[in-house]
Amino acid sequence: MRVLLIGDIVGKPGRQIVVRGLAALIAREQLDLVIANAENAAAGSGITPPIYRELIAAGVDCITLGDHIYRRSEINGVLQSETNIVKPANFPADAPGHDHAIVTARNGTRVAVISLLGRVFMRPVDCPWRAADRVLASLPDDVKVRVVDFHAEATSDKQLMGRYLDGRVSAVLGTHTHVPTADESVLPGGTALQCDVGMTGPHDSILGRRVDRVMETTLSFNPTHFEVATGDVRLNGAIVDIDEQTGRATGIRRLCFRQAELDTTTSAKTAAVEPD
Numbered sequence: 491m492r493v494l495l496i497g498d499i500v501g502k503p504g505r506q507i508v509v510r511g512l513a514a515l516i517a518r519e520q521l522d523l524v525i526a527n528a529e530n531a532a533a534g535s536g537i538t539p540p541i542y543r544e545l546i547a548a549g550v551d552c553i554t555l556g557d558h559i560y561r562r563s564e565i566n567g568v569l570q571s572e573t574n575i576v577k578p579a580n581f582p583a584d585a586p587g588h589d590h591a592i593v594t595a596r597n598g599t600r601v602a603v604i605s606l607l608g609r610v611f612m613r614p615v616d617c618p619w620r621a622a623d624r625v626l627a628s629l630p631d632d633v634k635v636r637v638v639d640f641h642a643e644a645t646s647d648k649q650l651m652g653r654y655l656d657g658r659v660s661a662v663l664g665t666h667t668h669v670p671t672a673d674e675s676v677l678p679g680g681t682a683l684q685c686d687v688g689m690t691g692p693h694d695s696i697l698g699r700r701v702d703r704v705m706e707t708t709l710s711f712n713p714t715h716f717e718v719a720t721g722d723v724r725l726n727g728a729i730v731d732i733d734e735q736t737g738r739a740t741g742i743r744r745l746c747f748r749q750a751e752l753d754t755t756t757s758a759k760t761a762a763v764e765p766d
């Protein structure tokens with residue numbers, strides 16, 4: 491089976507390329523399951539209930555988030571009521587949301603989705619390694635396909651998580667830095683690893699935000715609004731091939747789908763998207 495993880499969706503440009511392009515991508519790449527990190531989907535920070543519904547309607551099967559999960563608190567009800575959106579599993583037990591999801595892929599395979607947050611250059615959270623152990627121990631034995639979104643800053647931590655979970659999950663795929671790494675590989679135990687799958691949004695930017703705004707604030711300390719940029723929109727992600735009988739990955743490759751490709755497809759390229 492084939493699973494896509496879409497990297498951090500940033501603002502309206504990021505949502506637009508997903509809403510308008512994902513159906514064609516699912517067909518072209520023969521995807522059985524699509525997971526998307528949507529922590530930056532609403533104006534660059536957080537996610538709202540209409541945006542959650544918009545992404546699910548576009549073909550996303552499960553949503554992961556990250557350090558910006560609660561930036562728009564109106565999502566909390568969705569986090570508690572829906573079973574295809576997860577909070578980081580190393581958040582406190584009483585933080586809104588579920589610590590894993592089990593979703594059914596198009597080929598009928600049940601897939602566990604787990605989100606973990608790193609601890610380097612990020613707000614202190616519980617141990618992601620122990621949280622992974624806890625969630626994996628709670629999964630039904632017949633759920634062999636398991637995908638981890640490790641939302642973290644440090645590539646060393648991400649490599650270590652891949653090694654720690656090698657043979658126990660199908661893939662450890664990184665998010666949060668918004669910059670894809672060229673280290674995709676299948677580890678000896680059958681776990682696919684990529685330190686970061688990149689960003690879905692405007693790449694003529696600083697991590698999705700307007701260059702001039704980030705530049706001014708960084709150089710002058712004068713606060714500005716880090717508005718979401720608009721140019722060079724790309725959908726970044728990783729596509730993992732998995733043997734659904736064993737849960738072992740058999741391949742991984744990077745995906746970079748550009749606005750220009752979208753404009754040449756016949757999909758609904760003018761479809762409206764939700765406001766931020």
Ligand SMILES: [Fe+2]
Nearest residue numbers: 498529530666
């Ligand atoms: Fe992000």
Ligand SMILES: [Fe+2]
Nearest residue numbers: 556557558666
């Ligand atoms: Fe993040």
